[in-house]
Amino acid sequence: MRDTTELRAGLADLAEPVTPAEDYERQIMRRAGRIRGRRRLATVAAAAVCLAVLVTMFRVAGFGSTPRLVASPPDGPFLGWSPPGDVDAGLVREATDVWGRTNSAGPHTAVRALVAENNWRLGSKLVVLQGYDKQGAARLAFFTGDSSAADTLLMRADRPAPDPVKTRVISLVSPRLSGAAGTVGNDGWGTYAIAVAMPGVTAVRVSSTAVDQDMVQDPDGPTSRLVVTELPIAATAATTTIAGFIKPKRPFARATKVFEVPGEDGAVGDARAVPAEVLSRTAQQITVAYLKDQAIRPGQLAVVAKGLVGRVKAVDAIRGQATVDLITSIGFAGQAYTNISNVPGSVRGNGEKLIMENIPASGDIYGTNRVIMPDPSQQGNQIGAVTIGRASADKAAGATTVELTPTADLAHLTRLSIMTPSAG
Known part of the structure; x- marks a missing residue:
């Protein structure tokens, strides 16, 4: 047997060729780092590709920009809108004749129809015309039938033609659209709102502060540019x-609101809303x-759309x-009553708040009940x-007062309307 010393020496000679060179471990670590870096770069690139695919998928699915209205080119001074439904040529001729006979501005020329149909909601004829009067002025007129006279067609409103570039909807709100000229219906729901929107609109919603629920066409259902309610x-x-x-x-997409504006005007015989701009204010006026x-x-x-602002104190004509x-001012007071339940009382401001008082002790008023005030420019309290x-809260049993929360935003008024009697 060989000496063990000689054997160990031989094994050492064999091991020398695989002895790591100086800084070998450092080289291995640098190489491993380069490999990990390349892998991270590949991962980032793959993620970017996935993100691009997802963005493309969402774009195809329709998660893009909000729908927008595209203005119809004006027809001279008139709205260049197509009618929202079929046009009855006979009704157009009848309304044109009525238009010419109703006032001294006829006969009218270049007449074109925005609406001419028998409307089921109104229960009568409905026509909206544009045309020139005999002085050459562009006009817009609304016509409905008289239920008390075999649905005879009557002119309900005659206005200057609206700006054909800026206008997106025309409307008429009045309780004088179903009977004889200038006559208010006896029905507590006798006011009608008629609105015709520009092409591209798929639904029209009418909201009134005279009622607690919106009269709404479902914006996501089958609807129309014309609404009568x-x-x-x-x-x-x-x-x-x-x-x-x-x-x-695109499927499952919600309807988008593209405009919201006040109602435009009433019919012949209605009180008139005169627009005004706020110049200055104090805590009371x-x-x-x-x-x-x-x-x-x-x-x-x-008034504003949300309700009553105040009462005219003085005028500099x-x-x-x-x-x-x-x-809410100390100078304000008047009669009022609750909506629907018709509990009477009076209202006054105390300089900071609005109080309803002189309520019958047996009268029930609950929190959020609407309180309304008659308009002296109208023919009747309702x-x-x-x-x-x-x-603001439930009236306590036996109490005769309750605090009210104004529906109009009195702190941020910029424009309002002053209600004046009908010129007729």
């Missing part, structure tokens, strides 16, 4: 809002400017300005009555 007799154009929607063509030569008088109500007592506020 019944509202309480208290509803007016000044307290009505018209909104338009577009329903995208605001000063507003209006177009001169309007029939603004002390005692008239100032030369400057076209009016001072309005806010409903026609065009304006919401002044809601009960």
